[in-house]
Amino acid sequence: MSDVELAPVESFELDHTKVRAPYVRKITVEHGPKGDAITNFDIRLVQPNEGEIPTAGLHTIEHTIAGLLRTRLDGVIDISPFGCRTGFHLIVWGEPSPTDIAVAIKASLEDIAERVRWEDVPGVSAVSCGNYRDHSLHSAREWCRLVLAQGISVDPFDRSVLA
Numbered sequence: 002m003s004d005v006e007l008a009p010v011e012s013f014e015l016d017h018t019k020v021r022a023p024y025v026r027k028i029t030v031e032h033g034p035k036g037d038a039i040t041n042f043d044i045r046l047v048q049p050n051e052g053e054i055p056t057a058g059l060h061t062i063e064h065t066i067a068g069l070l071r072t073r074l075d076g077v078i079d080i081s082p083f084g085c086r087t088g089f090h091l092i093v094w095g096e097p098s099p100t101d102i103a104v105a106i107k108a109s110l111e112d113i114a115e116r117v118r119w120e121d122v123p124g125v126s127a128v129s130c131g132n133y134r135d136h137s138l139h140s141a142r143e144w145c146r147l148v149l150a151q152g153i154s155v156d157p158f159d160r161s162v163l164a
């Protein structure tokens with residue numbers, strides 16, 4: 002080890018070989034000085050080290066789910082892709098359950114898979130995105146269909162898939 006100092010991060014303590022995606026996992030609940038709670042979730046769409054969503058499809062899912070999820074779930078602060086491209090961090094106000102989250106994610110993925118059209122995808126111009134050429138609704142749809150076919154589990158280790 003070098004003498005560089007790094008704080009421990011929960012996400013890197015998770016044994017990625019033990020999980021069974023797709024799943025929703027509560028990572029942490031943080032409390033602010035006034036008692037407000039913020040919960041961080043691991044929205045894992047692809048089995049770690051067995052695949053990854055290509056960047057263009059992931060980018061389109063990111064843009065679209067940002068709007069779709071907020072129509073179904075109160076208190077969304079951010080939903081952003083993991084660098085490994087197997088899923089998203091979701092940060093929300095309060096302490097919703099993994100089931101609350103999984104229901105909202107599933108419905109949003111269903112929209113992307115079957116209902117969203119290209120003209121619905123927000124922020125696909127040079128003005129509103131940092132890499133607007135790198136989008137694919139086709140890829141987004143196909144990956145959402147694959148996730149939905151496998152089902153979203155509310156337990157990261159034992160499959161407990163939403164009906």
Ligand SMILES: [Zn+2]
Pocket residue numbers: 060064124129130131132133
């Ligand atoms: Zn973008």
